[in-house]
Amino acid sequence: MKIAIIGAGNLGLAIAKGVLHSNGATTMYLTKRNTVEIQNFEKYGNVTVTSNNREAVKNSDVLIFAVQPGHFAAILEEIKDLLNENHVIISTITGFRISKMEAIIGSDQYIIRSMPNTAISVGNSMTCICTNELGKKRIDLAKAIFNRMGHSLEIPEEQMQAATVICASGIAFWMRLIRATTQGAIQLGFDAKEAQELAMHTCNGAANLLIDSGTHPEEEIDRVTTPKGCTIEGLNEMEHQGLSSSLIKGIVTSFEKINQIRKG
Ligand SMILES: NC(=O)C1=CN([C@@H]2O[C@H](COP(=O)(O)OP(=O)(O)OC[C@H]3O[C@@H](n4cnc5c(N)ncnc54)[C@H](O)[C@@H]3O)[C@@H](O)[C@H]2O)C=CC1
Numbered sequence: 001m002k003i004a005i006i007g008a009g010n011l012g013l014a015i016a017k018g019v020l021h022s023n024g025a026t027t028m029y030l031t032k033r034n035t036v037e038i039q040n041f042e043k044y045g046n047v048t049v050t051s052n053n054r055e056a057v058k059n060s061d062v063l064i065f066a067v068q069p070g071h072f073a074a075i076l077e078e079i080k081d082l083l084n085e086n087h088v089i090i091s092t093i094t095g096f097r098i099s100k101m102e103a104i105i106g107s108d109q110y111i112i113r114s115m116p117n118t119a120i121s122v123g124n125s126m127t128c129i130c131t132n133e134l135g136k137k138r139i140d141l142a143k144a145i146f147n148r149m150g151h152s153l154e155i156p157e158e159q160m161q162a163a164t165v166i167c168a169s170g171i172a173f174w175m176r177l178i179r180a181t182t183q184g185a186i187q188l189g190f191d192a193k194e195a196q197e198l199a200m201h202t203c204n205g206a207a208n209l210l211i212d213s214g215t216h217p218e219e220e221i222d223r224v225t226t227p228k229g230c231t232i233e234g235l236n237e238m239e240h241q242g243l244s245s246s247l248i249k250g251i252v253t254s255f256e257k258i259n260q261i262r263k264g
């Protein structure tokens with residue numbers, strides 16, 4: 001697979017690391033306006049770093065766009081005459097509708113809209129995807145690419161904004177929960193490094209319990225909460241202080257903001 005990542009910033013580089021991590025490409029182009037900071041990626045023999053988007057498009061089949069929304073239309077204009085039936089166009093751009101892409105490059109292109117998260121760099125992204133009509137023929141390819149770097153789910157385009165909040169912003173939300181747990185562990189006497197180790201591996205274990213067994217969180221909670229024990233005492237205090245409520249309210253506020261940005 002010949003992959004180009006157009007816009008090697010935070011997310012673009014995370015995808016590049018994920019591709020390298022999973023040996024997912026025969027060749028990979030990384031583009032950015034100023035390439036100095038990412039030149040070191042050329043140490044991987046099959047990677048070319050350039051500021052020339054047209055060169056990247058000419059030499060690749062799978063084009064992954066990870067630029068800021070305000071730059072995307074101009075870049076599509078810049079490369080559209082080079083697109084052919086070998087190209088699969090994957091956008092990660094927040095809020096940029098497929099119809100807007102089709103208005104620039106035409107509907108006769110394989111278009112995939114995706115919403116990965118930065119855990120793609122360690123092969124563990126939750127990635128939501130949807131396609132244009134023609135892109136349905138390449139959905140298996142898109143799933144194969146993203147499943148090598150985590151887990152993917154096909155959703156209707158209307159749910160893309162909500163997926164952005166849960167999956168992309170979600171990384172930040174979970175980080176804060178892990179940090180708060182770490183702070184609690186330090187208060188109980190662990191040093192900072194150990195505290196984080198306990199917090200992140202326990203978080204990982206909790207997620208994997210659900211992923212592997214398919215159980216509901218409350219079922220797993222029931223297994224841990226000894227009657228009159230310490231777990232239920234702590235859990236109830238967290239709920240009295242608004243744990244679930246604050247998370248839900250934060251998610252909804254984030255969703256309102258993303259819709260506001262889109263309208264703006
Ligand atoms: N950061 C995240 O977790 C996620 C971000 N996204 C979306 O991905 C996109 C990128 O986000 P970030 O990586 O955070 O932004 P960023 O600003 O870190 O990266 C964008 C990159 O594009 C480059 N660029 C600008 N103009 C260019 C051009 N003409 N040709 C080639 N490269 C060009 C910039 O130099 C920069 O390195 C955004 O649309 C964002 O909404 C989507 C999911 C998650």
Ligand SMILES: O=C(O)[C@@H]1CCC=N1
Nearest residue numbers: 094164165168169258
């Ligand atoms: O915070 C944001 O608006 C973008 C979208 C998802 C991740 N970063």
